[in-house]
Amino acid sequence: MSNQQIIEKATMTLASLQTGGLMNPTQASKFIRMLQETPTILKDSRVIPMDHDTQKIEKIGFGQRILRPGQEDVALTKEQRAVPTTSTVNLNAKEVIAEINITYDTLENNIEGQSLKDTLMQQIVERAAVDIEELLVNGDKDSNDPFLAQINGMRKNTKSHIVDAELQPISRGLFKRGYKAIPAKYIRVPQDYRFYTSPGNQIEWMDSVADRQTGLGDSAVQGGRSSAFGVPVTGIANMQPYEHSDGETDVSEIILTHPKNIITGFSRNIRIEVDKDIRARKFIIVLTAKLDSVYEEEDAVSKIINVKEM
Known part of the structure; x- marks a missing residue:
């Protein structure tokens, strides 16, 4: 296969990565599942797909005894009745972005035929999962690192x-x-x-x-x-x-x-877009996602x- 044929094949293969903007719900859910399957703290945490960039999670529970001694024909008094404790947890998703550049030379030396798309996607997911774990653990809004300053993570929370x-x-x-x-x-x-x-x-x-x-x-x-x-x-x-x-x-x-x-919320507004820079002889893959993480309790x-x- 000539170099030109390799580039043309790569163009068609990478084009199939492109979602044309936002992923549909099925694509977004699959992407999130792939992130969860990577051996990071995401695998352990409770992952929630968010329909919007902000979302409230309602909590309900009983913090004290609810059972009382029973007595036939006698109802519990108002003071004896159990009342659940309710509260909310707020998720406010922040955007993260990755840009991957693949040169023609790299493709020419590492062409993987039909598996190119799957290989690239898997590598993107694996690296993104590690970076997301870093944010979930070390996120600090007071940090000098712009990436870590997006949200407060486990340590700060x-x-x-x-x-x-x-x-x-x-x-x-x-x-x-x-x-x-x-x-x-x-x-x-x-x-x-x-x-x-x-x-x-x-x-x-x-x-x-x-x-x-x-x-x-x-x-x-x-x-x-x-x-x-x-x-x-x-x-x-x-x-x-x-x-x-x-x-x-x-x-x-x-x-x-x-x-x-550990609640990790992912907005369904996940994008994967692909472009080709013929002057620099490279492909450009851009991934954007929005997420947040909080403790439920x-x-x-x-x-x-x-x-x-x-």
Whole structure:
């Protein structure tokens, strides 16, 4: 196949990526599902397709006992009747954009026939999922990084239950403090929760567990999932260490929450558009999406700060 034929084939193949603007609901849902299938925190969180850029999520629940002693022929008084607590969570999607440039030379050297479109889409989704995870974890409206300043992420949104490790390394005692910081009414099934931390802290904890002369220690050495007080400890690539105010480096955090307590909203206004620059001899693929992330119940989250990585 000649170079010209390759370019012509690529033109037709890439053109099929283009949605002509907005993706239709089916295309948008498929794109979101592909993002969710990528092994990032998106896979764990509760993903909600948003019909508009802003959306309210209604919450309803009972924060106290609803059962009363029963007595035949006697109805409950007004004071004894249970009244649910209601509130709302607001999602305000912010736009993110990616531009991918593919030169003719790259296509000529890496043509994949009919699979070119699928390969490119998969690579775009995989990279976008990693970037979105970075925003969901490290988003901070006060950040100097324009990308991270779009929204407040998990680290910034955790405010109610903070445990200061005071530069102590990861330990059973720190996990216990983080666990006990959350009101007991929330943690009904510990194994459904997650301690999210940096990959370095996860390895340190696995190494600590591996020192035990037990089957659990053997499992940790072989890469099995380690846990603390019944809660799995999960490393997040984008939860990287930072420099402490006193100059100490390699300091990180641990966040305890139920994965489905992390709500990620995606507006259905997702676009993939393709153009060709014949002067620069390249194809241009532009992806735009809108998203936001909040905790459904921030009171059910704790954060251990200033954890020193060994």
